[in-house]
Amino acid sequence: xxxxxxxxxxxxxxxxxxxxxxxxxxxxxxxxxxxxxxxxxxxxxxxxxxxxxxxxxxxxxxxxxxxxxxxxxxxxxxxxxxxxxxxxxxxxxxxxxxxxxxxxxxxxxxxxxxxxxxxxxxxxxxxxxxxxxxxxxxxxxxxxxxxxxxxxxxxxxxxxxxxxxxxxxxxxxxxxxxxxxxxxxxxxxxxxxxxxxxxxxxxxxxxxxxxxxxxxxxxxxxxxxxxxxxxxxxxxxxxxxxxxxxxxxxxxxxxxxxxxxxxxxxxxxxxxxxxxxxxxxxxxxxxxxxxxxxxxxxxxxxxxxxxxxxxxxxxxxxxxxxx
Amino acid sequence: xxxxxxxxxxxxxxxxxxxxxxxxxxxxxxxxxxxxxxxxxxxxxxxxxxxxxxxxxxxxxxxxxxxxxxxxxxxxxxxxxxxxxxxxxxxxxxxxxxxxxxxxxxxxxxxxxxxxxxxxxxxxxxxxxxxxxxxxxxxxxxxxxxxxxxxxxxxxxxxxxxxxxxxxxxxxxxxxxxxxxxxxxxxxxxxxxxxxxxxxxxxxxxxxxxxxxxxxxxxxxxxxxxxxxxxxxxxxxxxxxxxxxxxxxxxxxxxxxxxxxxxxxxxxxxxxxxxxxxxxxxxxxxxxxxxxxxxxxxxxxxxxxxxxxxxxxxxxxxxxxxxxxxxxxxxxxxxxxxxxxxxxxxxxxxxxxx
Numbered sequence: 001x002x003x004x005x006x007x008x009x010x011x012x013x014x015x016x017x018x019x020x021x022x023x024x025x026x027x028x029x030x031x032x033x034x035x036x037x038x039x040x041x042x043x044x045x046x047x048x049x050x051x052x053x054x055x056x057x058x059x060x061x062x063x064x065x066x067x068x069x070x071x072x073x074x075x076x077x078x079x080x081x082x083x084x085x086x087x088x089x090x091x092x093x094x095x096x097x098x099x100x101x102x103x104x105x106x107x108x109x110x111x112x113x114x115x116x117x118x119x120x121x122x123x124x125x126x127x128x129x130x131x132x133x134x135x136x137x138x139x140x141x142x143x144x145x146x147x148x149x150x151x152x153x154x155x156x157x158x159x160x161x162x163x164x165x166x167x168x169x170x171x172x173x174x175x176x177x178x179x180x181x182x183x184x185x186x187x188x189x190x191x192x193x194x195x196x197x198x199x200x201x202x203x204x205x206x207x208x209x210x211x212x213x214x215x216x217x218x219x220x221x222x223x224x225x226x227x228x229x230x231x232x233x234x235x236x237x238x239x240x241x242x243x244x245x246x247x248x249x250x251x252x253x254x255x256x257x258x259x260x261x262x263x264x265x266x267x268x269x270x271x272x273x274x275x276x277x278x279x280x281x282x283x284x285x286x287x288x289x290x291x292x293x294x295x296x297x298x299x300x301x302x303x304x305x306x307x308x309x310x311x312x313x314x315x316x317x318x319x320x321x322x323x
Numbered sequence: 324x325x326x327x328x329x330x331x332x333x334x335x336x337x338x339x340x341x342x343x344x345x346x347x348x349x350x351x352x353x354x355x356x357x358x359x360x361x362x363x364x365x366x367x368x369x370x371x372x373x374x375x376x377x378x379x380x381x382x383x384x385x386x387x388x389x390x391x392x393x394x395x396x397x398x399x400x401x402x403x404x405x406x407x408x409x410x411x412x413x414x415x416x417x418x419x420x421x422x423x424x425x426x427x428x429x430x431x432x433x434x435x436x437x438x439x440x441x442x443x444x445x446x447x448x449x450x451x452x453x454x455x456x457x458x459x460x461x462x463x464x465x466x467x468x469x470x471x472x473x474x475x476x477x478x479x480x481x482x483x484x485x486x487x488x489x490x491x492x493x494x495x496x497x498x499x500x501x502x503x504x505x506x507x508x509x510x511x512x513x514x515x516x517x518x519x520x521x522x523x524x525x526x527x528x529x530x531x532x533x534x535x536x537x538x539x540x541x542x543x544x545x546x547x548x549x550x551x552x553x554x555x556x557x558x559x560x561x562x563x564x565x566x567x568x569x570x571x572x573x574x575x576x577x578x579x580x581x582x583x584x585x586x587x588x589x590x591x592x593x594x595x596x597x598x599x600x601x602x603x604x605x606x607x608x609x610x611x612x613x614x615x616x617x618x619x620x621x622x623x624x625x626x627x628x629x630x631x632x633x634x635x636x637x638x639x640x641x642x643x644x645x646x647x648x649x650x651x652x653x654x655x656x657x658x659x660x661x662x663x664x665x666x667x668x669x670x671x672x673x674x675x676x677x
Contacts, residue, residue: 017508020508021512023509024509025513025521028525139664142660143603143657143660144653145656146607148646148649148652148653151630151633151634151639151646152649154636155639158640159640256514259517260515261516263514263517264611267615278517278520282521282617285524290521293517294513297513298512298513301513302512305512
């Protein structure tokens, strides 16, 4: 029961955060000298009525505080307005958010599957050539600019023809069987995932290695060894569990970093995700779309941190006792 | 501090990184002299020319002074392509330490000498040219000046803000602390790259390049201050109850005075470390921003905006020399990271990166 109380408390804490985020984003965007409806006005396919409705909805003729309240009200209701093409912002977001989530979740999974074992191996072989080579490799991975790496991989894809360039699905995706569809998506995801994986692996692997080294030095590991436990048991039963725990906090940060890093990667690979959407929206100064995707990005980030925190509350009893 | 420098010099990787960074900054400082051309020199007839070939053995098989040929454009009727071919009719000898295009060293002293030039009418493009027929090698040097300093400048804007914000928040505590930290957390909750491109996109268009540069610096600083302020606050919380703070209070020092004069100086070593550790991320942010066309704008060069041309398939496949800025970013970031790792190891024996 205690656990639920803490989780509930933690969820309540995100509400003021969301309000401040929305205030910040709203004022940044309203500070810009751009007329929020300029694109709409220029688009002949958008009727005068729609324009009128948008002016009404945004309260553009009223002071900025009222504008914010109006915007917040319609945001909570789920009415995000229309893009400069006259499409509903919400449908556009519904299209893109799952794609970005798919990309980030796949990357996080792959990074953890590779980073944890590599971290353990590096710690167990501390200061051996294996450890050093791994450190050098991860340093290199960390230093490549994501967009540059993406461009290099694109050259590779174009020259070899092994990978499709751009998009998430092939041309005749709708006609494929489920199995083929999964294969097609995997094929398209491979390069973007590779870019983000290379960049985020270093952080996780190093953290795991450091935690493991820390834990291996501790008294209870010495005790377990003194007791005569086998080395596998000492490492995989006693050390590993304690070393992984702090990484859960990292999960939240990783999610944040990926959302940012993914934007450039999505842009280079023409991947239909939230990052590319916001970029296109920014370049077209499509205010409704920018505002909505900025909020969505923030909500995703806050939720990511929330999930990490809840996981930590569940796995680490010390946190419950402290608070 | 001395200990850190000693360790840096002792460590193999860190020493190499220091040498690399040192030579990069030295080259950037003397960019005007090292570059065969000035930043704005362009030869419109010479777009996308491949790197000049330098010969030291002439057609008779004899050793000669280094010379180069110009390229001429040729239209291939069969493949319908523009090709560049070496024009072997006239040799142009390289001239070292000779007079070339005039420039102002350090922006003041007018000079004409370049490390290497070519005879009049000859063209020396060590790394080819871009779409406007500008020398990529020269622009790499001038662009590096922006790319490699913008991170530091952003840090110099960001650190005072973060220090003061964290200092005030930690020192006063209570409600002020609560509100200030919620605000900082909110800034951190917006994916930083999203915030970056939005801030960059609302910059008005008709700005001079210096104004734009300054605003980009400020924007980069706006992204990073929050997380830094949080750490400072944590440190201030542990410092503020020490005796010397009480002493300052008892002699009637103002509260802001206590924060600035007595508490914040205690965090110096942390600040220096945090600075070296975060330089690479600012270099990457700037290059990403310029790559998208939202950062430093043409005709100014930065490594990021030079890579903008690499967005086109034809460019990356047929004109690989346009990718050189990417390798330089990589080398610079790698060097900064290696130094950062060593510093972290020195200060925190637990970190054991190496």
